[in-house]
Amino acid sequence: MTRTRFHQSLQELKERLLAMGGLAEQAIERSARAFSQNDRELCNLVLRSETAINQAERQIDELALDLLAMQQPMAVDLRFIVSCIKINADLERVGDQAVNIAQRVLDMEALQPSGILADVPRMAGLAIAMVNDALQALVSGDAALAQTVLERDDHVDRMNRAILDAALGSMRESPATIQHALDVMLVARNLERVADHATNIAEDVIFWVRGADVRHHAAE
Amino acid sequence: MTRTRFHQSLQELKERLLAMGGLAEQAIERSARAFSQNDRELCNLVLRSETAINQAERQIDELALDLLAMQQPMAVDLRFIVSCIKINADLERVGDQAVNIAQRVLDMEALQPSGILADVPRMAGLAIAMVNDALQALVSGDAALAQTVLERDDHVDRMNRAILDAALGSMRESPATIQHALDVMLVARNLERVADHATNIAEDVIFWVRGADVRHHAAE
Numbered sequence: 001m002t003r004t005r006f007h008q009s010l011q012e013l014k015e016r017l018l019a020m021g022g023l024a025e026q027a028i029e030r031s032a033r034a035f036s037q038n039d040r041e042l043c044n045l046v047l048r049s050e051t052a053i054n055q056a057e058r059q060i061d062e063l064a065l066d067l068l069a070m071q072q073p074m075a076v077d078l079r080f081i082v083s084c085i086k087i088n089a090d091l092e093r094v095g096d097q098a099v100n101i102a103q104r105v106l107d108m109e110a111l112q113p114s115g116i117l118a119d120v121p122r123m124a125g126l127a128i129a130m131v132n133d134a135l136q137a138l139v140s141g142d143a144a145l146a147q148t149v150l151e152r153d154d155h156v157d158r159m160n161r162a163i164l165d166a167a168l169g170s171m172r173e174s175p176a177t178i179q180h181a182l183d184v185m186l187v188a189r190n191l192e193r194v195a196d197h198a199t200n201i202a203e204d205v206i207f208w209v210r211g212a213d214v215r216h217h218a219a220e
Numbered sequence: 221m222t223r224t225r226f227h228q229s230l231q232e233l234k235e236r237l238l239a240m241g242g243l244a245e246q247a248i249e250r251s252a253r254a255f256s257q258n259d260r261e262l263c264n265l266v267l268r269s270e271t272a273i274n275q276a277e278r279q280i281d282e283l284a285l286d287l288l289a290m291q292q293p294m295a296v297d298l299r300f301i302v303s304c305i306k307i308n309a310d311l312e313r314v315g316d317q318a319v320n321i322a323q324r325v326l327d328m329e330a331l332q333p334s335g336i337l338a339d340v341p342r343m344a345g346l347a348i349a350m351v352n353d354a355l356q357a358l359v360s361g362d363a364a365l366a367q368t369v370l371e372r373d374d375h376v377d378r379m380n381r382a383i384l385d386a387a388l389g390s391m392r393e394s395p396a397t398i399q400h401a402l403d404v405m406l407v408a409r410n411l412e413r414v415a416d417h418a419t420n421i422a423e424d425v426i427f428w429v430r431g432a433d434v435r436h437h438a439a440e
Contacts, residue, residue, distance in 0.1 A: 061302075064302075065298060065299065065302060068288055068298055068302070069292070069293075069295065069298055072289070072292075073288075073289075075289065078285060078288055078289055079285065082281075082284075082285060082288070082302075082305060085302060085305065085306065086305065086306070086309060089306060089309070089420075168398060168399060168402065171391060171395070171398050171402075172395050172398055175391070175392050175395060178388060178391050178392055179388060182388065182391075189409075200309075
């Protein structure tokens with residue numbers, strides 16, 4: 001395999017990862033909309049998308065392994081390919097969160113609403129934007145953009161905490177809608193995990209771009 | 221670098237990953253015990269272990285990258301090294317779950333207990349055994365052992381569901397202990413995520429051993 005062919009495959013890896021990201025983001029967007037609108041059809045669409053996401057994950061892994069098998073990839077390419085493998089796993093788990101939300105919405109249908117839905121769609125929007133920007137940072141090699149993703153994670157954590165507090169308050173006041181309040185809380189937690197995956201992706205991008213590991217900078 | 225030196229480094233990678241697994245398992249065991257015994261000191265021990273786990277993760281990633289940079293690793297070695305990188309990320313997140321549990325136990329201290337603690341230590345034991353067996357399967361190249369880990373995930377999911385139901389029942393009956401019941405439920409969820417990470421690790425082991433991707437077999 002020539003250098004040119006190698007770089008074409010690297011480009012293909014990037015494009016497939018973006019497409020995979022698009023599928024995962026779409027699944028989250030749909031599951032959050034299904035939640036807001038209590039839409040069974042949309043839930044089923046999300047459940048059906050899991051197969052496509054899993055297939056995309058496998059194809060990306062195989063392509064990345066093929067690239068690693070090439071003779072002596074340069075250090076920067078090596079780190080990029082390894083980052084793609086890790087990011088791929090995170091995107092697949094973003095898809096899993098969408099499936100969890102869709103399954104929960106299907107279970108919730110018969111429940112009396114607790115009236116604490118307000119910020120879930122906005123939280124979903126923020127989490128999706130974090131995933132999107134983390135992938136954009138990968139494509140454009142933009143560590144500064146990846147850094148903004150890390151900073152936005154706190155915002156999503158605070159929203160999650162606010163929804164948790166609202167759900168707790170609702171549970172205390174209306175025991176009849178405890179299950180619904182709990183489901184809203186768990187959906188918020190799923191979205192918080194999406195933001196966590198975006199954070200992981202952003203860390204991998206920074207790791208690749210800067211060639212340094214910023215992941216646990218705060219811990220030391 | 222000679223083949224001998226390469227295989228020594230591969231062995232070192234294996235040993236470091238096992239040591240990393242030991243740290244992560246210990247952190248979960250301690251956080252679950254801290255929960256049962258409401259032990260602040262144990263919580264602080266878990267919080268302090270995060271730095272060591274993060275450092276171990278970085279060193280393993282760097283060692284794996286060094287190995288990938290060698291001239292043409294054989295396909296089986298390549299898959300092994302890539303599996304180690306993925307497993308490493310899962311072990312780090314197992315450590316994160318321990319930290320989450322320890323932080324929650326510190327927050328819970330002042331709360332009136334809801335009386336639904338029973339199965340959390342057993343659930344922790346099962347999740348830890350899954351992580352341990354998944355790593356043993358890696359070391360011994362034992363896909364059958366890895367397969368048993370996948371099967372045990374359902375058991376942990378059922379325990380999580382049972383704790384969730386018990387917590388819901390408790391919430392309905394005793395609004396005064398809703399926060400405690402919720403915390404127990406969230407600890408159970410953290411342990412369920414540990415089992416999910418063990419499942420991911422087992423899938424990577426099977427992927428490496430069989431050279432095939434069984435991850436989404438059920439989905440197709």
